[in-house]
Each structure stands twice: as C-alpha cells, then as structure tokens.
Amino acid sequence: MAARAGGQGGKQPTINDVAAMAGVSKKTVSRVINRSEFISDKTRKSVQQAIETLGFVPNPQARALAFRRNFLIALLHDNPNAQTVLNFQQGVLDAIKDSDLALLVRPVDRGSDKLLDDVRLFLEKQRPIGAMLLPPISENDDLAKICEDLGVRYVRVGSAPLDDARHCVSSNDREVVAEAVGKLIALGHRRIGFVRGPAGFRSAAEREEGFRAALAAAGLSLPDELYAPGNYRYTAGVEAGEAMLSLEEPPTAVFVSNDEMAAGVMSVAHGKGLSVPADLSIIGFDDSPTATHIWPALSTVRWPIREMGSRAARTLVADFLGSGAKAADDENPVMPSTFIERQSVAPPRG
Incomplete structure (x- = not known):
C-alpha cells in the first residue's frame, strides 16, 4: 500500500491541499465529496485520487454547513411491535452502511395533541436530510406536509400505497x-x-x-x-x-x-x-x-419489512449512497409479501 503524503509540514491535509494536488478549485473538491452530479468522471477520479494520496478526511461539520443539513436520516414511529421497528432499522442500516449517513430513531405518540408540533420541532432541531415514517403515523398526511414545508425529504411506509412512488414504499x-x-x-x-x-x-x-x-x-x-x-x-x-x-x-x-x-x-x-x-x-x-x-x-x-427498510432508505437518499446504489426509480415501490406454509395448517377433522 502506497504511503500517504499528508498535508504541508506534516499537518492534517485540508481541502485546499486536495484542490492543489488535483489541480481544481476548492469548490470542485467540495462537489466531488458531496457526490454532485455535475462533475465529469475525469475530474472526479482526479480528486478522489488526491484524497486517497493525502489521506484527507472530510469534516462532517463543514459538510453539514454546506448542505444546511446533518448527515442523518430519521425514522419516526409509533408502533406497538418492537420487532417490526427493529427489522426495519436493520434494513435501513443495510442500505447506508458504506455511506456517511447515520440513522436517528425517534418514537412519537400518535395520540398526542402535540404530535405535529413535536415532529416539527424535532426536524427543525436535528435538520436531517430525510425522514422515514412507519405505520400508522405514515398515514398522517399532515406529517408529510410538515416534511415538505421544512424541505425534508420523506418516505411513507405502509400496507398499501400512501403517496406517489418518490415518497412511498408499500406492501400488498x-x-x-x-x-x-x-x-x-x-x-x-x-x-x-x-x-x-x-x-x-x-x-x-x-x-x-x-x-x-x-x-x-x-x-x-x-x-x-x-x-x-x-x-x-x-x-x-x-x-x-x-x-x-x-x-x-x-x-x-x-x-x-x-x-x-x-x-x-x-x-x-x-x-x-x-x-x-x-x-x-x-x-x-x-x-x-x-x-x-x-x-x-x-x-x-x-x-418483507427489512427489505422495505432498505428500499425506503434508497428511495430517500440514493444520491448519497454512491454510484453502486440502485436508483430508486428503477424499483417498484410495492414490495410483495408471500405466504409461508409450515406445520400449523391442515384440513379440518372429518
């Protein structure tokens, strides 16, 4: 493995060092780091090579400021079945494991008079890139409207389609x-x-x-x-x-x-x-x-709740998951469930 060059004078390399080595502007380096679509493959490879050579690690706080968002995706739920929530979380983590994103889980009380205010305040404070809504709160159109008002991407999960394909993952x-x-x-x-x-x-x-x-x-x-x-x-x-x-x-x-x-x-x-x-x-x-x-x-x-979690994450933040991620619009938002026959079923006596 080749030795990393490091920054000038042995200091931690900066975005300016990367820009100088790649022969591009600081803004171009930032666009590559943030996976902008408006960068040529040649420029992207040059910048990525410089990042690898220097051992540059992007500052997450600086990236958050640039995006005006934290590198978080939020899961909001009020579900009595803990296993469902756990399985969905695992699917989300499967999808984002090789990215810079982190999952933030927020239980809410769908019966509270303050539900809408609490969710709005949470999203304003945490500034996630997007939010995933599990049933039954995914069925609340007002929560989706709050996400839209705040510029927060959202995906609603349900047992039937609840929104258009950009905002929904469902089963049958x-x-x-x-x-x-x-x-x-x-x-x-x-x-x-x-x-x-x-x-x-x-x-x-x-x-x-x-x-x-x-x-x-x-x-x-x-x-x-x-x-x-x-x-x-x-x-x-x-x-x-x-x-x-x-x-x-x-x-x-x-x-x-x-x-x-x-x-x-x-x-x-x-x-x-x-x-x-x-x-x-x-x-x-x-x-x-x-x-x-x-x-x-x-x-x-x-x-397929784990697969639905993975699909929801890809639908929400495909542009943050790298070129290897399958495009959300290539996938059917309806994920079919299947009947599994085991030993608890037989013809009735007589």
Missing part, C-alpha cells in the same frame, strides 16, 4: 391475506376466525379486507362472534383465543393479523387440550422469529 397485505385464507378454504375450512389488528391502522384494515375478500370469493359469510379485536400484542391473541375457542361451535381455523397474537391463540389452544393443526389451523402475519420459535411452526405471511 390485502391480496396476500386473501391468498392465505383461500388456502384454508381450499383445505375444507368453513368456520374461520379472524383476529383484527389495532383500530386506526391501515395494515389492520387491509388485512381484514383481504380476509373478507377470500370469504366472498368462496360464498362464505361468518357470524360476528368469529371476529375478535386485537392490537398486535401477545395478550390480545390470548384474549381472542379464549373467546373464540370457548364458543359452543369454535372455529376450525383462525387467521391472526400478526404472529405475536397468533402465538397467543396457539397457547390457548394448547391449554384447552386442542391439537394444532389437527383440531385448529392457525395462520399469522409477519414471519417474525416468533413464527419458528413456537410449536408447531407457524404458517404465516412473510412481510
């Missing part, structure tokens, strides 16, 4: 739930329970629409007693399981709007001496680690 919850429930019907199940997601969540509404679409396609209509409230937490699954499996005529299968609640339903079934899947088939949603940590392994819908 309705269609894939209809497919999964259709498989239960094809196996012979006619009395199928449904555990809802939290009220006010677009994901909960989309998944219920998919459930009802599958029933309608098969000419089925189910009583209200087979619909149970839920909030994406394990305890809600336990409560739903107790209610449904105590019915005089319990369901032979249950579709549950996420894996945590599905685990709660399965626990109740085991406690009542029921065999899964011989006495009760169960399908969840997410394909979280929970799905394979319980017995029998849970059939579920794989929600």
Whole structure:
C-alpha cells in the first residue's frame, strides 16, 4: 500500500491541499465529496485520487454547513411491535452502511395533541436530510406536509400505497391475506376466525379486507362472534383465543393479523387440550422469529419489512449512497409479501 503524503509540514491535509494536488478549485473538491452530479468522471477520479494520496478526511461539520443539513436520516414511529421497528432499522442500516449517513430513531405518540408540533420541532432541531415514517403515523398526511414545508425529504411506509412512488414504499397485505385464507378454504375450512389488528391502522384494515375478500370469493359469510379485536400484542391473541375457542361451535381455523397474537391463540389452544393443526389451523402475519420459535411452526405471511427498510432508505437518499446504489426509480415501490406454509395448517377433522 502506497504511503500517504499528508498535508504541508506534516499537518492534517485540508481541502485546499486536495484542490492543489488535483489541480481544481476548492469548490470542485467540495462537489466531488458531496457526490454532485455535475462533475465529469475525469475530474472526479482526479480528486478522489488526491484524497486517497493525502489521506484527507472530510469534516462532517463543514459538510453539514454546506448542505444546511446533518448527515442523518430519521425514522419516526409509533408502533406497538418492537420487532417490526427493529427489522426495519436493520434494513435501513443495510442500505447506508458504506455511506456517511447515520440513522436517528425517534418514537412519537400518535395520540398526542402535540404530535405535529413535536415532529416539527424535532426536524427543525436535528435538520436531517430525510425522514422515514412507519405505520400508522405514515398515514398522517399532515406529517408529510410538515416534511415538505421544512424541505425534508420523506418516505411513507405502509400496507398499501400512501403517496406517489418518490415518497412511498408499500406492501400488498390485502391480496396476500386473501391468498392465505383461500388456502384454508381450499383445505375444507368453513368456520374461520379472524383476529383484527389495532383500530386506526391501515395494515389492520387491509388485512381484514383481504380476509373478507377470500370469504366472498368462496360464498362464505361468518357470524360476528368469529371476529375478535386485537392490537398486535401477545395478550390480545390470548384474549381472542379464549373467546373464540370457548364458543359452543369454535372455529376450525383462525387467521391472526400478526404472529405475536397468533402465538397467543396457539397457547390457548394448547391449554384447552386442542391439537394444532389437527383440531385448529392457525395462520399469522409477519414471519417474525416468533413464527419458528413456537410449536408447531407457524404458517404465516412473510412481510418483507427489512427489505422495505432498505428500499425506503434508497428511495430517500440514493444520491448519497454512491454510484453502486440502485436508483430508486428503477424499483417498484410495492414490495410483495408471500405466504409461508409450515406445520400449523391442515384440513379440518372429518
């Protein structure tokens, strides 16, 4: 490896040293560092060679001043499922790992009267390049408007398209739930329970629409007693399981709007001496680690949340991720979920 030249007199090299070695202006060096599109390949290579030779390290504070932004992307969320947030974060970090960007995570309270003021103040103080909004707050048009007013790029994540492709990454919850429930019907199940997601969540509404679409396609209509409230937490699954499996005529299968609640339903079934899947088939949603940590392994819908995090980051800051990053406009903003069949589904007895 060649020795680095260093700055004059052994001092830390400066942007002026880089400019002198490359034979360009200080402004041109700054444009190369900040990945401007308006630089020729020849000039870019010359400046990058000078940076490598001198061992120059750009000053992040100076870059932030030049951009009038910190090299941060913010993740705003109010989500009851910690695993969802964690998986999304990992996807974002996958996308920005070789860049100068850092991830800033901010929980918010969607029920607060001060939500909009708090988010505005946060963005004004932190000055991120962009913000990613997880559901359900991604469904709030006023938050997107705040980002626009402050000149902050934004991406809204959801279970259905919430904005145009520049500002949205979504999945196809309705269609894939209809497919999964259709498989239960094809196996012979006619009395199928449904555990809802939290009220006010677009994901909960989309998944219920998919459930009802599958029933309608098969000419089925189910009583209200087979619909149970839920909030994406394990305890809600336990409560739903107790209610449904105590019915005089319990369901032979249950579709549950996420894996945590599905685990709660399965626990109740085991406690009542029921065999899964011989006495009760169960399908969840997410394909979280929970799905394979319980017995029998849970059939579920794989929600590509980590990939959605990576896609959201690329959509937000593709110009900061270097030439190797795939252009955001080359990618479909709708990322399909897939049904994963495991051991928790079987035909009903008899």
